[in-house]
Amino acid sequence: MIHLRKRVISAMMALVMVLTILTGCANNQKSETNSGEESIVVTDQIGREVKIEGEVKNIVSSYYLSSSLLIALGKKDNVVGIELKADTRGIYKKVAPEFLDLPGVGSGKGINVEQVAKLDPDVVIIPKKLKDSVEQFEQLNIPVVVIDPETLDNFIDFVELMGKVVGAEERSKALIEEYERIFEEVRELTKDVKDRPTVYLSSGSDFLRTCTSKMYQNELIDIAGGKNVSSDLQDGYWQAISAEQLVSWNPEKIFTVSYAEYANEDIVNDVRFKDIEAIKNGEIKTFPSKLLEPWDYPTPSSILGVLWLTSQLHPELYSEEDYVKEAKNFYKTYFNMDVTEEELGL
Amino acid sequence: MNKKKFWIVLFILIICVIFSACLGRYTLSLKDIFSILVGNHTSEVEVNLFYNIRLSRTFLVVISGGALALSGSIFQTIFRNPLVSPDVLGVSSGCSVGAVLSIVLLGGGVIITQSMTFLFGVMVVLFSIFLSRFVKNDRILGLVLAGIVMGSIASSIIMMLKLVADPNSHLQAIEFWLMGGFNNATWSQFNIIFLPIMLITVILYLLRYKINIMSLGDEEAKSLGLNVKVVRIIVILLATLLVALVVSFAGVVSWVGLLSPHIVKMYSKDDIVNNFSLSFLTGSILLIVSDVLARTLFTIELPISIVTSFIGAIFLIILLIKNKREAL
Numbered sequence: 113m114i115h116l117r118k119r120v121i122s123a124m125m126a127l128v129m130v131l132t133i134l135t136g137c138a139n140n141q142k143s144e145t146n147s148g149e150e151s152i153v154v155t156d157q158i159g160r161e162v163k164i165e166g167e168v169k170n171i172v173s174s175y176y177l178s179s180s181l182l183i184a185l186g187k188k189d190n191v192v193g194i195e196l197k198a199d200t201r202g203i204y205k206k207v208a209p210e211f212l213d214l215p216g217v218g219s220g221k222g223i224n225v226e227q228v229a230k231l232d233p234d235v236v237i238i239p240k241k242l243k244d245s246v247e248q249f250e251q252l253n254i255p256v257v258v259i260d261p262e263t264l265d266n267f268i269d270f271v272e273l274m275g276k277v278v279g280a281e282e283r284s285k286a287l288i289e290e291y292e293r294i295f296e297e298v299r300e301l302t303k304d305v306k307d308r309p310t311v312y313l314s315s316g317s318d319f320l321r322t323c324t325s326k327m328y329q330n331e332l333i334d335i336a337g338g339k340n341v342s343s344d345l346q347d348g349y350w351q352a353i354s355a356e357q358l359v360s361w362n363p364e365k366i367f368t369v370s371y372a373e374y375a376n377e378d379i380v381n382d383v384r385f386k387d388i389e390a391i392k393n394g395e396i397k398t399f400p401s402k403l404l405e406p407w408d409y410p411t412p413s414s415i416l417g418v419l420w421l422t423s424q425l426h427p428e429l430y431s432e433e434d435y436v437k438e439a440k441n442f443y444k445t446y447f448n449m450d451v452t453e454e455e456l457g458l
Numbered sequence: 459m460n461k462k463k464f465w466i467v468l469f470i471l472i473i474c475v476i477f478s479a480c481l482g483r484y485t486l487s488l489k490d491i492f493s494i495l496v497g498n499h500t501s502e503v504e505v506n507l508f509y510n511i512r513l514s515r516t517f518l519v520v521i522s523g524g525a526l527a528l529s530g531s532i533f534q535t536i537f538r539n540p541l542v543s544p545d546v547l548g549v550s551s552g553c554s555v556g557a558v559l560s561i562v563l564l565g566g567g568v569i570i571t572q573s574m575t576f577l578f579g580v581m582v583v584l585f586s587i588f589l590s591r592f593v594k595n596d597r598i599l600g601l602v603l604a605g606i607v608m609g610s611i612a613s614s615i616i617m618m619l620k621l622v623a624d625p626n627s628h629l630q631a632i633e634f635w636l637m638g639g640f641n642n643a644t645w646s647q648f649n650i651i652f653l654p655i656m657l658i659t660v661i662l663y664l665l666r667y668k669i670n671i672m673s674l675g676d677e678e679a680k681s682l683g684l685n686v687k688v689v690r691i692i693v694i695l696l697a698t699l700l701v702a703l704v705v706s707f708a709g710v711v712s713w714v715g716l717l718s719p720h721i722v723k724m725y726s727k728d729d730i731v732n733n734f735s736l737s738f739l740t741g742s743i744l745l746i747v748s749d750v751l752a753r754t755l756f757t758i759e760l761p762i763s764i765v766t767s768f769i770g771a772i773f774l775i776i777l778l779i780k781n782k783r784e785a786l
Contacts, residue, residue: 219622219625220625221625315627317566317630318630318642321630342757345757348758351758352634352639352758352759352761353483353641354483354511355511355641356507356511357757359503360483360485372627373628382644383506384506384507384510384511384644386506387507
């Protein structure tokens with residue numbers, strides 16, 4: 113019995129090895145030529161120096177933001193392991209359906225080091241939340257890069273870092289320039305706006321939770337020419353407020369995040385909120401993109417959130433047509449895909 | 459004598475209710491409130507705010523606080539232990555499992571979460587009672603042990619679910635739920651729980667003499683002709699239902715059930731027969747004060763258990779010091 117089991121196991125292992133070699137070959141054929149054989153040293157986002165040797169062919173990305181960015185950097189075929197729950201991401205389904213079949217290695221709460229080691233990656237990308245796992249990877253001699261793209265500045269650094277790590281610096285530079293150009297343009301457009309509509313942005317878990325001024329979302333509303341009603345809240349992230357507080361803020365526009373667990377109709381039908389300006393005027397919308405990826409926090413295509421919000425708050429300064437044109441162009445360039453107006457939140 | 463105390467406590471509660479109706483993040487003056495009540499207020503926004511947001515919340519808090527406190531008094535009487543809270547048989551932990559399951563796996567809709575919470579809370583207590591039957595000699599000890607077992611199982615399930623929950627949405631919802639809060643109070647929720655709570659309270663009121671006899675211990679109660687087993691199960695289940703009803707929409711509200719009976723004992727050393735309504739009213743006052751603090755102190759809304767735990771712990775220390783002095 114034991115012999116038989118051993119034999120089955122070794123047969124399976126052989127099969128896995130063959131498969132790994134096969135997929136490895138497939139990857140080789142598809143990937144662009146890389147920075148070559150020499151090794152590079154990068155500083156990751158918690159200040160560690162990481163040495164990466166040779167060409168990066170196999171990448172394990174245990175965070176949604178890095179996985180999505182790898183698509184934009186044209187490296188999706190090199191990803192061999194991915195975060196759990198990849199099937200909830202619209203953008204994967206659309207442009208990287210192969211991600212859904214990759215082995216899941218971890219989530220924000222933990223990463224399975226053995227599972228990663230089995231995939232034999234040239235580099236592992238982990239979010240700062242998982243930094244306690246760094247030591248284990250180092251002991252296995254697997255280069256591990258820690259990322260922390262939660263604010264805008266960090267996000268830009270993250271794009272630059274990732275470009276270096278995977279040998280796609282040209283694309284990462286282009287993406288950063290695109291970000292900076294659009295931010296600059298929108299800032300220019302809205303800097304003299306006197307009439308700033310008041311905006312309430314609600315969280316994913318509960319309509320009565322909102323962003324604080326510490327968050328990217330607050331900056332987003334500001335740049336797009338709006339006034340975040342909750343900008344006085346300074347501590348923490350999504351903070352709970354009372355229904356009364358919302359009524360007394362009386363926002364002109366309400367946006368719910370695309371990953372909200374509740375429906376906008378429920379808010380509209382809630383008798384407590386019926387006198388709020390935004391509800392009375394039907395100015396409650398979902399912040400896109402529900403079908404692709406959220407734009408209200410830094411994701412590779414989140415720059416479109418700035419444009420979308422500007423066209424929502426100030427159509428006289430930036431029209432919907434301009435927005436659609438720019439957004440379609442963006443997805444074509446970086447994700448090589450055509451998007452519909454629905455996907456763009458219209 | 460207790461009549462007088464009853465009226466005083468009721469009067470304090472009414473004052474608290476008025477305060478609660480006047481205070482909030484949206485400023486309404488006493489004059490505004492008067493004209494709203496009379497019905498000639500001009501601002502429709504403020505009328506709606508007063509009736510649909512503030513008043514619904516105040517009333518919900520009043521019956522919730524009362525239900526929790528009453529349940530606490532009854533548990534402490536039956537278990538003959540002043541440190542017992544309604545959670546001793548795992549009702550809150552069970553409710554939490556239901557809520558977390560609903561948030562993580564079923565999308566967390568209001569109705570689903572409430573039903574799941576209620577169901578799991580009651581199920582866990584039923585199971586605790588079932589388990590307690592295996593401890594033959596001491597029924598009370600058996601119940602406490604079974605409660606500990608079920609509570610641990612429940613918290614391990616919760617930890618497991620938190621591990622797989624999505625940190626951007628589910629995990630926040632879970633955390634907030636576990637700390638409780640009334641910020642989603644509406645009249646429809648009030649309507650759902652008002653009748654059941656009142657009905658159970660009336661039944662328990664009718665049973666109050668029997669509950670009191672239980673405090674003498676099993677042997678004495680039996681010798682007085684009480685069917686101890688049956689009464690105990692019925693009363694425990696009813697008191698559990700009270701807590702499950704509150705927790706199902708407000709989340710975990712800690713300390714109110716444990717502390718209120720002690721506050722009552724501070725001013726009335728009577729037994730449960732005479733302290734019945736005082737317990738209810740005291741719980742209402744305690745929770746309404748906590749809730750007003752939770753929603754008015756800061757722009758953000760504090761979870762209710764942060765306030766009740768803090769007030770509760772301080773109160774208990776005061777009680778301990780006071781009792782020690784008396785003993786000396």
